[in-house]
Amino acid sequence: MPGPDFLIRSLLLLAATACCMAQPRYDIRRASGPIRIDAKLDESDWQQARSAGVFHFPWFQGGEKELTEAKLLWDDVNLYVAWYAHDRHISAAVTQRHGPVSKDDCVEIFISPNPDKVKNYYTFEINAIGTMLNRARTDWWTGPPTWEPEGVQYRATFHGLSKKDESPQDDHWIVEAAIPLKNFVRDAAHTPPLDGDIWRLNLQRLGGITNAQASTWSPLPEGVRSFHTPEAFGAVRFVNQSVQGSQNEAAQGREIYNRSCTMCHGQDGTVGDRGPALAAQRRYLRSSEADLFDAIKNGIPGTLMPASALPAADVTKMVAFIRSLRATAIDAPTDGDVAKGREVFLSKGRCSECHMTNGRGGLLGPDLSNIANERSVRFLRDALTVAKPQIPAGYQPVRIVTAEGKAIRGILRNEDNFTLQVLDDGGKIHLLERGELRNIEYGRQSLMPANFGETLSAAEFRDLLAFLTRLGDAGRNNAPAAHRRRR
Numbered sequence: 247m248p249g250p251d252f253l254i255r256s257l258l259l260l261a262a263t264a265c266c267m268a269q270p271r272y273d274i275r276r277a278s279g280p281i282r283i284d285a286k287l288d289e290s291d292w293q294q295a296r297s298a299g300v301f302h303f304p305w306f307q308g309g310e311k312e313l314t315e316a317k318l319l320w321d322d323v324n325l326y327v328a329w330y331a332h333d334r335h336i337s338a339a340v341t342q343r344h345g346p347v348s349k350d351d352c353v354e355i356f357i358s359p360n361p362d363k364v365k366n367y368y369t370f371e372i373n374a375i376g377t378m379l380n381r382a383r384t385d386w387w388t389g390p391p392t393w394e395p396e397g398v399q400y401r402a403t404f405h406g407l408s409k410k411d412e413s414p415q416d417d418h419w420i421v422e423a424a425i426p427l428k429n430f431v432r433d434a435a436h437t438p439p440l441d442g443d444i445w446r447l448n449l450q451r452l453g454g455i456t457n458a459q460a461s462t463w464s465p466l467p468e469g470v471r472s473f474h475t476p477e478a479f480g481a482v483r484f485v486n487q488s489v490q491g492s493q494n495e496a497a498q499g500r501e502i503y504n505r506s507c508t509m510c511h512g513q514d515g516t517v518g519d520r521g522p523a524l525a526a527q528r529r530y531l532r533s534s535e536a537d538l539f540d541a542i543k544n545g546i547p548g549t550l551m552p553a554s555a556l557p558a559a560d561v562t563k564m565v566a567f568i569r570s571l572r573a574t575a576i577d578a579p580t581d582g583d584v585a586k587g588r589e590v591f592l593s594k595g596r597c598s599e600c601h602m603t604n605g606r607g608g609l610l611g612p613d614l615s616n617i618a619n620e621r622s623v624r625f626l627r628d629a630l631t632v633a634k635p636q637i638p639a640g641y642q643p644v645r646i647v648t649a650e651g652k653a654i655r656g657i658l659r660n661e662d663n664f665t666l667q668v669l670d671d672g673g674k675i676h677l678l679e680r681g682e683l684r685n686i687e688y689g690r691q692s693l694m695p696a697n698f699g700e701t702l703s704a705a706e707f708r709d710l711l712a713f714l715t716r717l718g719d720a721g722r723n724n725a726p727a728a729h730r731r732r733r
């Protein structure tokens with residue numbers, strides 16, 4: 247008879263898998279100091295801000311799905327936007343104001359300042375040499391098809407060039423923009439926004455010649471092939487607190503949590519004894535700050551989860567802590583040279599001999615195409631440096647000798663009383679009858695080497711981690727099932 251704890255977990259899991267693909271959300275934190283618009287992003291506010299998350303590729307299938315990292319900040323005057331586009335083929339040629347920049351390598355932000363009127367939205371499209379196109383697609387705008395926003399400052403990596411051709415040195419380009427909030431007075435409830443105000447927006451990337459990809463932060467409805475789909479925009483919330491402030495808050499929340507909640511949820515939320523492990527890597531029933539706050543303040547009726555008598559400020563801090571526990575690597579990718587990290591992955595680390603990324607690589611280890619969305623930075627660092635105490639199910643190494651004396655080496659995918667399913671070194675699956683085997687030897691160590699801290703130099707390790715913490719399978723929704731991660 248399974249215990250109540252097991253039942254709770256199964257129910258949570260069931261409810262979670264039944265759920266839907268929600269529009270993305272993002273909290274925009276306040277800039278704590280001035281932001282210099284120079285396409286460098288070297289302010290600590292930019293460095294510490296979370297990126298908005300993975301971009302999706304609703305129709306682009308042709309080539310490499312290159313990553314775009316976008317971040318937003320605000321203060322009383324401006325909304326700040328930064329795009330960091332990983333790109334090995336950068337080209338742009340449109341120099342005329344309001345020209346067709348989306349043919350070039352180009353990034354965009356479409357903003358609906360009023361969530362009750364999402365169809366009123368404003369567009370900012372900027373190419374890699376710094377040409378901008380703007381439109382006000384609103385019910386009040388009666389002017390020409392294009393629109394002149396006031397006071398926008400922006401810089402692109404190749405700003406001012408008359409043309410940028412693809413080059414073997416291409417690696418990434420950046421666009422940094424400060425958009426004065428006063429441009430949105432006709433639609434926003436408040437300018438500047440109040441703490442907690444919600445706007446809707448989408449971030450996109452388009453164009454170029456080689457890998458002329460089209461990707462979007464907010465997924466589009468099935469079959470839609472246009473970014474002019476405000477109903478599908480993501481939701482952003484203006485938070486009147488800096489990135490540093492929220493980190494301090496999470497640290498305080500951890501202390502309160504460890505004083506009040508560990509008897510059910512475990513120290514640091516890592517193992518659950520009578521409640522679910524709050525930091526576990528799974529989909530949660532409650533992920534928004536409001537839902538978490540409600541669960542902690544009022545308890546969850548009909549379950550063991552009690553209401554809390556702690557003051558609201560303490561509950562808020564615990565919410566910040568739980569959210570920080572759940573952050574996956576893609577929210578806070580580590581510094582380093584991503585291109586060099588990819589090299590380590592393919593050559594010195596030999597990772598691709600055992601791991602697939604984007605449909606290529608070995609099968610003995612889990613597919614890593616989407617690992618940065620699934621695991622935290624700490625988990626990834628541990629995976630490379632600390633052997634797991636137990637070999638995860640599905641990865642037990644075995645050495646088998648069949649009745650005919652044939653030796654098979656590989657991992658045990660599945661077994662029952664009568665049969666074994668073994669994936670061998672060469673990627674072949676063997677279905678074997680137990681009764682017909684001469685010998686089965688179970689390896690004591692996982693095939694995953696856990697000594698990359700020693701076999702790689704510090705720089706190689708850093709670059710590899712920078713690469714891994716950006717491995718988001720943005721095209722997951724379109725990927726053939728065979729490339730999806732095994733669960």
Ligand code: HEC
Pocket residue numbers: 254503506507508509510511520521522524530531532533538541542546549550551552554564568
């Ligand atoms: C008596 C045991 C118990 C204590 C004490 C307890 N919890 Fe829980 N908690 C649970 C159980 C059981 C659930 C699962 C409820 C359900 O089935 O939805 C839960 C669920 C939650 C959830 C929702 C998880 C999700 O994403 O669905 C959060 C958040 C949470 N607890 C936070 C806390 C915090 C913070 C504290 C300390 C103030 C705390 N809990 C104290 C038992 C407990």
Ligand code: HEC
Pocket residue numbers: 591595596597598599600601610611612617621626629630634637638641692693694695698710714
């Ligand atoms: C000889 C095969 C092999 C090589 C080489 C290898 N791995 Fe693995 N890896 C595995 C297996 C098998 C697992 C699953 C079992 C485990 O976690 O111990 C795994 C697990 C992992 C995990 C954990 C995934 C998860 O979600 O649990 C990560 C991350 C990982 N490997 C990264 C790497 C990287 C990066 C490299 C190269 C530096 C690498 N691996 C090299 C076989 C390998």
